[in-house]
Amino acid sequence: MKFKEQPRERFFSKRTLGKIILFGLLLFGSATVQTSFFPAVSIFPASPDLLLSAVIGLALFDGERTGAVCGTAAGLLAVALGGAGTAPLPVFYMLTGYFLGIFARVNFKKNLLSWLIYISLGAVARAMLSLLVIVVTEQGMNLFTAFTRIILPELLMTVAFSLPNYFLARLVVMPFQKKDEV
Amino acid sequence: MNGFRKFITGRFFLVTLSVALLISIVPAVLFAMGQGDYVKSTLQLIATPFQWAFTKVGEGVNGYVVYFRTMKDLREENAELRRELEENKGKIYDAELVREENEFIRSYLGIKAEHSEFSFEDASVIGRESTNYRTVFTLSKGSLHGICKDMPVITSDGLVGCVTEVGPTWCRAVSLIETASSIGAYDERSGALGVVEGNYILRYDGLCRMVYIDSDADMRAGDRILSSGIGSVYPRGLAIGEVVSVEPDENTRTFTAVIRPYADTEDISRVMIITEYKLYSE
Numbered sequence: 001m002k003f004k005e006q007p008r009e010r011f012f013s014k015r016t017l018g019k020i021i022l023f024g025l026l027l028f029g030s031a032t033v034q035t036s037f038f039p040a041v042s043i044f045p046a047s048p049d050l051l052l053s054a055v056i057g058l059a060l061f062d063g064e065r066t067g068a069v070c071g072t073a074a075g076l077l078a079v080a081l082g083g084a085g086t087a088p089l090p091v092f093y094m095l096t097g098y099f100l101g102i103f104a105r106v107n108f109k110k111n112l113l114s115w116l117i118y119i120s121l122g123a124v125a126r127a128m129l130s131l132l133v134i135v136v137t138e139q140g141m142n143l144f145t146a147f148t149r150i151i152l153p154e155l156l157m158t159v160a161f162s163l164p165n166y167f168l169a170r171l172v173v174m175p176f177q178k179k180d181e182v
Numbered sequence: 183m184n185g186f187r188k189f190i191t192g193r194f195f196l197v198t199l200s201v202a203l204l205i206s207i208v209p210a211v212l213f214a215m216g217q218g219d220y221v222k223s224t225l226q227l228i229a230t231p232f233q234w235a236f237t238k239v240g241e242g243v244n245g246y247v248v249y250f251r252t253m254k255d256l257r258e259e260n261a262e263l264r265r266e267l268e269e270n271k272g273k274i275y276d277a278e279l280v281r282e283e284n285e286f287i288r289s290y291l292g293i294k295a296e297h298s299e300f301s302f303e304d305a306s307v308i309g310r311e312s313t314n315y316r317t318v319f320t321l322s323k324g325s326l327h328g329i330c331k332d333m334p335v336i337t338s339d340g341l342v343g344c345v346t347e348v349g350p351t352w353c354r355a356v357s358l359i360e361t362a363s364s365i366g367a368y369d370e371r372s373g374a375l376g377v378v379e380g381n382y383i384l385r386y387d388g389l390c391r392m393v394y395i396d397s398d399a400d401m402r403a404g405d406r407i408l409s410s411g412i413g414s415v416y417p418r419g420l421a422i423g424e425v426v427s428v429e430p431d432e433n434t435r436t437f438t439a440v441i442r443p444y445a446d447t448e449d450i451s452r453v454m455i456i457t458e459y460k461l462y463s464e
Contacts, residue, residue, distance in 0.1 A: 028229070036233035040240025043247045064189075068198040076205050080225035081233070094202035102189060 015176060022172040023058055023070055030054040030165060031077040038157075045153035049126055051078055053162035055093050056122050057169025059101035060110055062176065067097025092129055096122050115166050116159075123158040127151045286452050289338025293454065297419070301458035303327055307451050308352070317343075317357040317385065317447060323455060324351045332415045334456045340421035340444030341365070341409060342453055353455075357447045358422065359390040366412035367392055367422055374399030375410060378422055378441060388447065389426065395437035401428050407441055417459040 030050035038047035051074040059067025074097075075090020100118050104110065134146045189195060209222055290304065309320030323329050325348050335342040335355045343363060347354040358365060361380040368375045376395040384390055395401055405425040411418025423443040431438045 028232075032229050032232040033236055035229075036236035037240040037243075040237045041244045041247065043244075043251075065194060068195070072198055072202045072205060075202055076221070077225065079205060079209050080222040081229050088203075088206040090202040090205040091199070094198055098189075098195065098198070 019062075019066070019176060022175075023062075023066065024073065026054050026058070026165070026168055026172050027051060027070060027074050027077055031074070031081050035081045044157060046150065046157050047154070048157035048161035049123070049154065050158075050161065050165060051089075051093065052096065052122050052126055052158060053119055053165035054169060055097040056100055056118050056162075057115070057165045058173065059097040060104045060115060060118060061169055061173035062101075063105055064098045064101030067101030068094050069097075071095070071097030088129075092126070096125060112166065115162075119159055119162045119166075123155045123162075126158065127155045130154060282451075286338070290454060293336070293338060297417075297459075299459060300417070300456050302454045303329060303457050304452060304454050305329075305353075307453065317360040317380075318346075319355050319357070319447075319450075319453075321345075321353050321355055321453065321455070322351075324349045324353050326350050328457050329353045329455055330457075334416050334420065334459075335453050336420060336456065337445045337450055337453055339446070340423065341416070342445045342447065342450065344415050345455065355453070355455075358443060359385040359388065359447065361385065363390070364413075365416050365422065366410040367407050368410045369395075369399070369401050369425070370406040370408050371402075372400040372405070374401050375412075376439070378407065384440065388443070390423070390441050390443060392425075392439040392441050393431070393436070394434070395428070395439060397430065397435055397437060399437060401425060401437060401439055403427055407439075417456065 030053070034047055034050040038044050055067060055071045055074050058070045071093035072090055074093040078089045078093070100122065104114065104118065130151055131143075131146065134141055134150065135143075286304070290302065294300070294302065303323055305321040305323040307319045308322045310318070319335075319342075321329075321335070329345060329348055331345055331348055333345045335344060341358060343355050343357040343360065345353045346356045356363060357380075358378060359380045361382050363378075363380045365378045366375075367378040374395050376392040378390055378392045381389070381391050392407060403425050407422045407425060409416040409418060409420040409422060421444050423441040426440040426442050428437050428439045430436075
């Protein structure tokens with residue numbers, strides 16, 4: 001397996017500015033919907049982690065650098081808009097975006113199947129983090145209860161509602177890919 | 183693996199990780215210091231209108247969900263209430279049966295206290311004669327329960343009739359208003375003697391008559407008629423009925439009284455058969 005670094009981009013360029021705006025909008029939209037729409041609908045057993053799917057989508061289609069930066073930004077949004085709790089989400093999102101971005105570039109095609117693999121891996125990792133946080137902060141909680149009430153619903157909801165972000169990430173990355181081709 | 187090591191030791195990775203760590207730690211530190219987090223506040227300020235809008239959309243969606251869920255809950259509650267209603271109907275019916283039985287046992291105890299020399303066997307009416315006025319009943323006890331022919335049948339109201347036919351687990355009783363019936367009787371107030379017998383015409387009104395009353399007997403409407411114990415079937419002192427009217431019999435120079443039996447043969451469902459008693463003649 002041979003790794004090759006993603007080429008660096010100039011920070012002060014139209015292209016980078018365009019990415020910041022479009023990717024930022026996707027992340028901001030995901031954070032807003034995640035923290036407002038889903039908690040208001042009582043049939044959903046948990047809120048899906050839309051930020052995670054957005055980060056994975058962007059990492060998949062635009063590489064590990066974008067994945068890491070967007071992951072950090074997603075963590076900031078999660079902390080700011082109240083969805084983070086005590087979990088170190090900025091670090092988690094950053095690492096997820098970075099490493100999945102690398103593997104996506106090296107090993108997998110950018111299709112729906114690889115997306116499903118990534119989102120499943122990401123959701124499982126997120127579930128592990130949630131479990132860790134619960135074990136550390138809520139010591140009295142029964143682990144079975146934590147699994148059935150929090151971890152599993154969150155994991156399933158994240159996977160189930162990740163598909164829109166797959167298409168949205170693909171859409172926002174598309175203009176920059178075309179430029180690459182040119 | 184050298185390439186991969188470069189990824190995790192590269193400047194980009196380390197800088198981004200440091201920033202992510204700072205974002206994770208700084209808000210908590212600022213919060214602990216009682217300081218406001220301006221970045222967080224600004225982002226929250228920007229997000230607030232969007233969050234408000236999405237919350238409204240969510241609440242709208244939730245409204246529909248709650249509506250349908252409430253309908254479902256109401257349907258389930260309705261079904262549950264119907265089931266409970268049916269159960270309670272059954273309980274009321276059971277309670278009614280228990281009440282009737284309780285009433286029957288009370289009256290039974292009353293008769294037991296009044297006639298301590300009697301032995302009783304209680305029985306249910308399980309069949310009736312299929313004519314306009316029902317004067318023959320099939321009862322739920324028979325020879326296996328010690329029932330014999332000619333045993334008197336009573337209710338707490340008064341005398342019903344006597345057993346005329348006996349099977350192993352059933353017997354048949356004939357009401358005192360049946361034409362074949364004949365009971366030695368007396369007027370409780372005046373002591374006037376006579377015979378209570380069924381009458382073909384009177385029985386359609388649920389009545390019978392008392393014949394062979396002395397012409398000088400002081401018998402009046404409303405008098406209580408009891409069994410006299412004379413004869414081979416009925417013991418003394420069983421309430422038969424009350425006098426409705428008294429008329430002279432032109433042929434025999436005696437009086438004949440119309441009697442309304444206390445026991446209403448139309449309504450009875452449980453009776454007592456007197457299995458042991460002493461006859462007046464004994």
